[in-house]
Structure formats: structure tokens, C-alpha cells
Amino acid sequence: MPAPALIALDWGTSNLRASLLDAGGSDIETRSAPGGVMAVQGGRFAEALLALCGDWILRFDCPLIASGMVGSRQGWKEAPYLACPAGLAEAARQLTTVTIDAATGRQLHIAPGLQCTDPAGLFDVMRGEETQIWGARLPDGTTCVLPGTHSKWAWLGGAGVIRTFRTFMTGELFGLLTQHGILGRLMVFGRHRPEDFVAGVRLGLQGHAALSHTVFAARTAGLMGRVAPEGLPDYLSGILIGGEIGAAAASLEASQRAAGVVLIGDDDLCQRYALALEVHGIASRRAPAGTTTSGQWRIAGAGGLVAST
Amino acid sequence: MPAPALIALDWGTSNLRASLLDAGGSDIETRSAPGGVMAVQGGRFAEALLALCGDWILRFDCPLIASGMVGSRQGWKEAPYLACPAGLAEAARQLTTVTIDAATGRQLHIAPGLQCTDPAGLFDVMRGEETQIWGARLPDGTTCVLPGTHSKWAWLGGAGVIRTFRTFMTGELFGLLTQHGILGRLMVFGRHRPEDFVAGVRLGLQGHAALSHTVFAARTAGLMGRVAPEGLPDYLSGILIGGEIGAAAASLEASQRAAGVVLIGDDDLCQRYALALEVHGIASRRAPAGTTTSGQWRIAGAGGLVAST
Incomplete structure (x- = not known):
């Protein structure tokens, strides 16, 4: 040894x-x-x-x-x-x-x-994600996205400096709405339905400015039979991830958007984000695993x- | 009798x-x-x-x-x-x-x-609120707001016809985030702090396009000591209600905005909404009680x- x-x-x-x-x-x-x-x-x-x-x-x-x-x-x-x-x-x-x-x-x-602190004086915090970002040894100027309970978008300067970042409570909202809220009552869990996920992403991208309205579509689409109960979890996941990407991408400069983003995190979530980013025309690549250590x-x-x- | x-x-x-x-x-x-x-x-x-x-x-x-x-x-x-x-x-x-x-x-x-169905083909539904609206005997063209678990904005045509409406899951989100989520952990409930509510409203109005990010301020403002634990429930309530009003008001025509809205619902919620609408420069008046019957x-x-x- x-x-x-x-x-x-x-x-x-x-x-x-x-x-x-x-x-x-x-x-x-x-x-x-x-x-x-x-x-x-x-x-x-x-x-x-x-x-x-x-x-x-x-x-x-x-x-x-x-x-x-x-x-x-x-x-x-x-x-x-x-x-x-x-x-x-x-x-x-x-x-x-x-x-x-x-x-x-x-x-x-x-x-x-x-x-x-964002331009409006709003605080944001992260704990642990900065270590993952540094572990990924990313090029200067990278935009990185760490999906999760509290998803983080971070913008790098030169020499590994984290310039600023933003938190989105996407994963927590999905958990709360499906486990404790009314949206979960129409859902059947356990299947992956990519087409319903993509439909949700499109809706979230388009409706992110009214997210507390847009998520209600995960109920009405079920009530109206437009999305099957088995597809509703992915539909809601798509709405929330699309809503996050729509909001975060709105602040990207053209060069940042053209450069794409680096995804850091577990396989399933990163695949979802990669697909949703693609729907919005943003390229992504994965950081290698083990970035925390x-x-x-x-x-x-x-x-x-x-x-x- | x-x-x-x-x-x-x-x-x-x-x-x-x-x-x-x-x-x-x-x-x-x-x-x-x-x-x-x-x-x-x-x-x-x-x-x-x-x-x-x-x-x-x-x-x-x-x-x-x-x-x-x-x-x-x-x-x-x-x-x-x-x-x-x-x-x-x-x-x-x-x-x-x-x-x-x-x-x-x-x-x-x-x-x-x-x-x-909205212009994008998205469904919305209500059950019970339409009866309250008809009971309020409102003038043609009224915009009415029914705050609640699932808050409704409804637009009237002539002769009591409900032209269209939109649901916002504002009350449900407040309940889920405070009772089951991480935001509730820093909160002390039971006091009303109007100044924190108004600060939240301003933030929600300004940040409605990134609501899943903006609500995280109810954690960071607590962590940074900018809002006292006793004020955090009203701060979050303000963010969510401000976010709803910001999103809904964006689709108001100038004449609708100038005419103001009619609030239908219980006293406490209607007072919150009236204050938040005032922060956004929108006048409101209350419908009389007992509109369901x-x-x-x-x-x-x-x-x-x-x-x-």
C-alpha cells in the first residue's frame, strides 16, 4: 500500500x-x-x-x-x-x-x-460545491452547473476563481411537490418517460417567468389526460429543470452561451440536464467523476x- | 322563519x-x-x-x-x-x-x-372559485384575484362571463417550503412582520422570472442575519406573493392595470395581497363577503x- x-x-x-x-x-x-x-x-x-x-x-x-x-x-x-x-x-x-x-x-x-451577492444585493451561498468545482480543474471562464436538491450555476474567472454563482431550489421543489403536495396525487412513480420530460422542459423554458403557475400544468395535464400518470413525474421534473435553465440562461452572455456549460454531478441528473440544455440549444459536457476528493x-x-x- | x-x-x-x-x-x-x-x-x-x-x-x-x-x-x-x-x-x-x-x-x-386554455395550449382549471366570482356581481371587464392554496386570477368579459383565468400555486408552495422544506428550519412562526413582508414582495416582484432562485433568499437572508427568524415566514410569503403578482401583472393590459383588481377571499390573505399589489402600484378593492352562497x-x-x- x-x-x-x-x-x-x-x-x-x-x-x-x-x-x-x-x-x-x-x-x-x-x-x-x-x-x-x-x-x-x-x-x-x-x-x-x-x-x-x-x-x-x-x-x-x-x-x-x-x-x-x-x-x-x-x-x-x-x-x-x-x-x-x-x-x-x-x-x-x-x-x-x-x-x-x-x-x-x-x-x-x-x-x-x-x-x-448579486447586483440587487441578494445573497447566495454554497458549501461543498466549490470543492467539486475546483476538483474539476476547469478552463478559465467556464460556466458550470451542479444539479441537485439546490442546483448551483457558477461562473469561473481565471485561475480557478469562482466569480459568482446562483442557487435554484429545483430538486427540493420537485421533492416537496411530489411527496407532500397535490401534484403527486395524480402521479405514478418509477418509470422514465423522456418524451414527457422534454414536453415539460419546453413548458418550463417558456413559462419560467410564472413558475408557480407553470408547475400547475403537472396537475391539469393529468386531469385532462394529456400526460399519463406514469409520465407526470418526468413532466414536472422537466418543467422545473426547464424553468431553472430558462431563468439562468437569460443572464448568460452570448459568448458564454456559445461556449456551453460543464455539468458536475451524478449520472442521472446530469443526463436530464444535458437533454434539457440541448432543448434550449446549449451544449454541455460532463466533468470527470470524483471531483470532490x-x-x-x-x-x-x-x-x-x-x-x- | x-x-x-x-x-x-x-x-x-x-x-x-x-x-x-x-x-x-x-x-x-x-x-x-x-x-x-x-x-x-x-x-x-x-x-x-x-x-x-x-x-x-x-x-x-x-x-x-x-x-x-x-x-x-x-x-x-x-x-x-x-x-x-x-x-x-x-x-x-x-x-x-x-x-x-x-x-x-x-x-x-x-x-x-x-x-x-392559454395561448400556448396550456390548460387551467378551477372548481368553486367561479361560483364566488359570480356571487360578487362584478362590473364587466373586472380582473379578480382569489388568493389561496391555489391562487386564481380571473378576467371577466361582459354579463358575468369569465373569459379566462390563471392558477398560481402560491399558498401550496408556502406551506410545502415552510412545513417540509429547508427554508422552514431557520424560521420562527407566529408573528406578523409587515416590513419583512414588504421586503419579500419587492424581491418577488423583481425576481419572479427566476422564482426557484429567488425563494432561496428566505434562507440566505436568515443565514446572513438580514432578516430575523421571526420575520422569515412573512419574508417568504412576500417573495411568493410578489412573484405571483409580478408574473400575473406582466400580462395585464394598461387599462386593466389602471382599473385595479377585485380581491375575493378571507381577510388576512386579502390584506396581504392588497399591500403587495400596492407595492406594485396596482389598486385593489375587496368584494363583499359571502360570495359563494x-x-x-x-x-x-x-x-x-x-x-x-
Whole structure:
């Protein structure tokens, strides 16, 4: 086994993933547990960490770094937001440190989240996605899209600097409307119906300026028999993703639009977004997988925790 | 007691309200029960009705009329949607009849809901609100707004005809986001903070074209300490109502905008909407209360069930 150089933790709301990295930043071993921030009771973050990879911490005298909601107010310790524009160097200078074990003094470094302010003075925040973006090593000026519960659109400057970004609550709205709302009552889940998804995307693109009206189409199309119950989940998904793309694309400059976007995230969601972007005439390409670990490696390098590669 | 002329039922998703009306259409007595369509098990609608006002039905040989979700697919019997433009005469010609009691043959007439199609071919539906609108006896050309779980904007032609309308899921979104979503986690409920409501309205008006982004401000404003936890519910309410008004007002002609709108609904919601409309420079006035019963009386009159007044 190569000598371990870093323990990197992707510690989000629902899951805790740990990677043991070698001196080249490659995975030696990875582990995960459902010990996300919301699952940790009474502030017992150290216990959750030791349960997953206490053996690594004992055996290997290497630094530990974490990113994600573990640095939020509900997490282990609040890692203050770093204001955009911000790059790897700024993030590395603003690591927040917690002591894992008082006896040994062993520490965990938590990467900051990012904040930005739009021209109207509106705040936005991200925590974890910045690490994925840095891990993707994208060209200057890239527009990147990270689909998810809270989908993020981020705009890069030069040298990996994140200039600004915008959050869309697309995934959360889909979950709320289908699981707890009236739209879900007409739906049959579990099938993928691409043609209904595309019809929804077209509607969302066209109707994003009245989204709380447009989503009601996922009820009326069902009532009127225009979309089958099995197609309604994809139809609503299309409306919401189309609505997000319509709104976000409206602020793209012509050159950004022509350059297309980079998608970072899981396969199913990225495929949906790629299709929806295509409907709107925007090209997309996928970032390689594993960008979180790669981003943590780069932050640790910029902060002198590991020798940069 | 004046001679009863009509039993009018406002039978919605959550509640069943019954009014006994005299020959002038005035209330003799009203009753209500939580026996809404969703609370009736196994299709026992007749039982729910008899439990609330079986004595009226037995004692008074007068017709019965109902409007609302009782005519939906989940209701007693589906009363097919009437296509807009539609007025009282068309509604009266399309009453759906159910037999309450096979032995006596006593019947209940259910008013149809309305459907319309927007220029893009998108359907919309309402069930119950059309009766409130007709009950308000509004001037030709009125724009009316019925705030609620599914807020409705309706445009009248001449002679009480409803030309077209649009649904906004504003109230449902507020409920879902605050009760089941992440935005509710930072909120303290129970206080009214008008200044936070107005700040939200301004944001919603300005950001309605990216609503799934704009609502995220109800999280970031809390995280950044710009809005107190006690103000966040009103801030989100303002964003959603402002977003609705921004989207709906964009399609108003100058003359409609100048004429203002009529608000129909409960006091608290109508006051919120009046304030939000004022922020957008749109005047509003309230319709008198009790418009559902008045509308049912007018439909019954147009259908020859009672002598018109």
C-alpha cells in the first residue's frame, strides 16, 4: 500500500464519505456511512468520524480535511463563508480547525463555503460545491452547473476563481411537490418517460417567468389526460429543470452561451440536464467523476497540508 | 322563519358548509363541518351531507345545489369542466345531478368547474372559485384575484362571463417550503412582520422570472442575519406573493392595470395581497363577503331551481 498523505471527508447533510489519499492524490481506499450532519445527534461529530475511519486516524499520521455541511451552523463547527470572487488560495487561507481528540491534539481542517451577492444585493451561498468545482480543474471562464436538491450555476474567472454563482431550489421543489403536495396525487412513480420530460422542459423554458403557475400544468395535464400518470413525474421534473435553465440562461452572455456549460454531478441528473440544455440549444459536457476528493486534495495542497502535485 | 327556498353547499377539499336560503337568497341558517371531500371515506358523501343537514332535507322540500371539489374526480360525482368563456347561463345548463336518497329520489345539483386554455395550449382549471366570482356581481371587464392554496386570477368579459383565468400555486408552495422544506428550519412562526413582508414582495416582484432562485433568499437572508427568524415566514410569503403578482401583472393590459383588481377571499390573505399589489402600484378593492352562497343562488336562479331575484 502506498503511503497515505491525506484523509479527505465529504461530509454533507445526509452522508459522510471518507477517502484515504496517497502522495499523488489518488484514492487508496474510500468508505461511506449515512452519518450526515442531520444524522449526528448532540454534536457527536468526533464519534461519527471515528466510527467510519478511526483506524486510519490512529494508524496514519496524515492531515485531515473536510468540506460540505459539516462547516455549517448545524455542523461540527461553523467555517465562515468566503466572499466571491474566491479561488483555492483564499479557501486554503481560511480553513477552520477542530480538534478531533483532546489527548492527541489531532485536528480536522474544514474548508469554507462561499458566498456572493448579486447586483440587487441578494445573497447566495454554497458549501461543498466549490470543492467539486475546483476538483474539476476547469478552463478559465467556464460556466458550470451542479444539479441537485439546490442546483448551483457558477461562473469561473481565471485561475480557478469562482466569480459568482446562483442557487435554484429545483430538486427540493420537485421533492416537496411530489411527496407532500397535490401534484403527486395524480402521479405514478418509477418509470422514465423522456418524451414527457422534454414536453415539460419546453413548458418550463417558456413559462419560467410564472413558475408557480407553470408547475400547475403537472396537475391539469393529468386531469385532462394529456400526460399519463406514469409520465407526470418526468413532466414536472422537466418543467422545473426547464424553468431553472430558462431563468439562468437569460443572464448568460452570448459568448458564454456559445461556449456551453460543464455539468458536475451524478449520472442521472446530469443526463436530464444535458437533454434539457440541448432543448434550449446549449451544449454541455460532463466533468470527470470524483471531483470532490480532487478538490480537497487541491485545497490541502494550496494550504500546505500536503505537497502539491 | 321565512320559507326556505334553497339549500346551498360549499363543499371543498377540507370543509363542508351548508346554507339554508330564503326566497330572496338570504341566509336563514348556516352550518359547517370538517367533512370536506378528502375527509369522506369510501364514497359516503350522502352520509356526510345528512349528518350536517339531514333535518333541513327532510323538513323542507327545496332544491339543493353544491359547488367546489365535491364535483371533482375525487368527489361525489364528477361534474365535467365547462370551457371558458363561460357565464351563469352555461353553468346552469351543465349541472350534474346525484341522487341523495334512492327511496325519495331527492337530488343534489353540482355546479361544473371551469377550464380554459392559454395561448400556448396550456390548460387551467378551477372548481368553486367561479361560483364566488359570480356571487360578487362584478362590473364587466373586472380582473379578480382569489388568493389561496391555489391562487386564481380571473378576467371577466361582459354579463358575468369569465373569459379566462390563471392558477398560481402560491399558498401550496408556502406551506410545502415552510412545513417540509429547508427554508422552514431557520424560521420562527407566529408573528406578523409587515416590513419583512414588504421586503419579500419587492424581491418577488423583481425576481419572479427566476422564482426557484429567488425563494432561496428566505434562507440566505436568515443565514446572513438580514432578516430575523421571526420575520422569515412573512419574508417568504412576500417573495411568493410578489412573484405571483409580478408574473400575473406582466400580462395585464394598461387599462386593466389602471382599473385595479377585485380581491375575493378571507381577510388576512386579502390584506396581504392588497399591500403587495400596492407595492406594485396596482389598486385593489375587496368584494363583499359571502360570495359563494350568493353565486350558488344565482346559478340556481339561472337554472330555474329557484325564482330569480
